Structures are given as structure tokens and as C-alpha cells.
Amino acid sequence: MNALVAVRPEPHRVVDADGNAEPYRYQLSIDDRVALEAALGVADEVTAVGIGGNAAQRCVRSALERGADSGTHVTFEPIEGIAGEKYATVLARVVGREAPEAVFIGEASSLDGPEVAGLAAAKLDWPSATQVTELGRESLDVTVETDFGDDELAVQRKLAIGRQEAVVVSLPAVFGVDSGFTNPDRASMATLIAGRRATIETVELADVAPRESRFSMSVGNATVEQVTPNERWGRGRPPRTGTVEERIYRMLGRGSGESGGAGERIDAPPEEAAERVVAFLRQNDLL
Known part of the structure; x- marks a missing residue:
């Protein structure tokens, strides 16, 4: 054999x-x-x-x-x-x-x-x-x-x-x-x-x-069916539309630059801010 x-x-x-x-x-x-x-x-x-x-x-x-x-x-x-x-x-x-x-x-x-x-x-x-x-x-x-x-x-x-x-x-x-x-x-x-x-x-x-x-x-046997570019800085193509400020904000992942961020800032002491967040979550049936 x-x-x-x-x-x-x-x-x-x-x-x-x-x-x-x-x-x-x-x-x-x-x-x-x-x-x-x-x-x-x-x-x-x-x-x-x-x-x-x-x-x-x-x-x-x-x-x-x-x-x-x-x-x-x-x-x-x-x-x-x-x-x-x-x-x-x-x-x-x-x-x-x-x-x-x-x-x-x-x-x-x-x-x-x-x-x-x-x-x-x-x-x-x-x-x-x-x-x-x-x-x-x-x-x-x-x-x-x-x-x-x-x-x-x-x-x-x-x-x-x-x-x-x-x-x-x-x-x-x-x-x-x-x-x-x-x-x-x-x-x-x-x-x-x-x-x-x-x-x-x-x-x-x-x-x-x-x-x-x-x-x-x-x-190995890896296949790629669809690729979606991420327009954040260093992770895809840079944005080519909008003003310079808007492009910078988008490359840094901070939205369009108009609101200054992706979330809402609460200007209040920590205890009061926490109560407002809890009330918001309950109001929207998220808690």
C-alpha cells in the first residue's frame, strides 16, 4: 500500500x-x-x-x-x-x-x-x-x-x-x-x-x-458581497460636498457641524440631568 x-x-x-x-x-x-x-x-x-x-x-x-x-x-x-x-x-x-x-x-x-x-x-x-x-x-x-x-x-x-x-x-x-x-x-x-x-x-x-x-x-473561503464606505476620517473616502467646516465635522464623525454633535447637551447639575434623562426615557416608553 x-x-x-x-x-x-x-x-x-x-x-x-x-x-x-x-x-x-x-x-x-x-x-x-x-x-x-x-x-x-x-x-x-x-x-x-x-x-x-x-x-x-x-x-x-x-x-x-x-x-x-x-x-x-x-x-x-x-x-x-x-x-x-x-x-x-x-x-x-x-x-x-x-x-x-x-x-x-x-x-x-x-x-x-x-x-x-x-x-x-x-x-x-x-x-x-x-x-x-x-x-x-x-x-x-x-x-x-x-x-x-x-x-x-x-x-x-x-x-x-x-x-x-x-x-x-x-x-x-x-x-x-x-x-x-x-x-x-x-x-x-x-x-x-x-x-x-x-x-x-x-x-x-x-x-x-x-x-x-x-x-x-x-x-480562506471569504467572500465580500457589498462594501459600504465609512466617511469618517481615515476609514473611507472623505466627503466632497458641503463647506469646509461641514466636511471636517463629518470626517471626525460629529455630524454636519450645525448642531456641534450627534446628541443633546444638558446644562444642569448631575442629579437634575439624570432625572431629566429618566423622565425622557419613561415618556417615550424606553424605560
Whole structure:
């Protein structure tokens, strides 16, 4: 079985024995390390896919050093973070190019959240299993007596605290791997050296998803139907009608300048002013 694993960066910080903290560095997400371990346990060939800038490329390299057979980097420079639905869109496009039989995604990644697995499955029109805790008939805590072929995979998944179920999923499929699936181990020295020497395929974002840009990847599926300009100073077009004084008042949000303000000034002591306001509200059934 050929598998594809999404590898994403998340901030890590090292604190030494003296309590001194180093600046944050983006490294391969721990949850995606777990997903990589899950894929390596059941697949014959694993491709790691990173989407984003230099941090994503470093994640692909880390996956190669941990045993992935090949790596692909969809490169672009994000403005800030990447919206979950856009990440899933590009990932689905890469899946179309690579044609794997399974996609493994860490569900608890802090970068894109747990929705990526479901969104990617929906875009691919593939079945999916989330919160996966075991893979393969031999690994399950229960016995699966149903016969199934090479195009199906037995999965154990978490339902709630203390409750799990076993299902058989038809391939190709997307698997959202639970963070408790395993504790990722360090790779052997030979695997580490091979991963550092491996070549990463670099693909431009425009070649994978021509309609996406670094802006849409960060903003997500946002649409603007109608824009109403605010004519206050610095928040829209300045007024072009009226006298200079009227324009200044309107730019400052103070009305036309004739009344000097948007409300009514009460020239009275605080107690009397409060009584007049209460009487006005009661008179107009507002209190």
C-alpha cells in the first residue's frame, strides 16, 4: 500500500536547566510524527507532503529522516497561518498527483486543527476514519471475523472516553490519527543519514492549485458581497460636498457641524440631568 502523510510545522521551545528559554523554532508537529509512525506501520511506501514556506520544507526533511521514502514540498510564502479548508484543498490536489491508497493526517495539529482530515476526505470523495488508535487486523483490541481483501483496512477508533469501535474501511481512504496512537521513536542512524541525503521534490503552489494564492491560502473561503464606505476620517473616502467646516465635522464623525454633535447637551447639575434623562426615557416608553 502506498500512503501519503501531511507534515506541518508547529512552534517548539527549549528551556534549559537554568530556566532560560530559546526563541520559538518551527519543527515537525508531534501529532504529524504520530501520523507518520502510523503510516510506516502499514504502508509499503510513504510520501511526506509539506505545504508552505521554509518551515514546511524542514518538516518534509524531518519526515524523510524518520523513515519516509519520498518527500514533496508545495512551496509558497504564507502571509500568516494557512486556513484549514485551503490546506485540505491543496492536499487533495497533491493526492490526485501522487495517487496514494491512503492519506494519514495528525488530528490534533495546532496549525490547521482537526478538521483537515474530514475536509480532505470530502474534497476527494473518499471514506474517512477519524480518531484512529490502531490500524490492521492484528493490532486491534478486538477480533474482526469479517473477511476483507487488500483494498480494505481494519481500524480501531475512539468514540468517547473509555469507548472505542472497530470498523473496516475501504481504500482509498483518509485516516485522522489520534495523538495517543503511539509515542514516536527516533529513527536509526542509517535512516537519518538517508533522509538527509534524499531529494525533496519542489512544486509551486500555482502548479498544484492554479486558483489559489498566498493571500487566499491565509484568508480562506471569504467572500465580500457589498462594501459600504465609512466617511469618517481615515476609514473611507472623505466627503466632497458641503463647506469646509461641514466636511471636517463629518470626517471626525460629529455630524454636519450645525448642531456641534450627534446628541443633546444638558446644562444642569448631575442629579437634575439624570432625572431629566429618566423622565425622557419613561415618556417615550424606553424605560
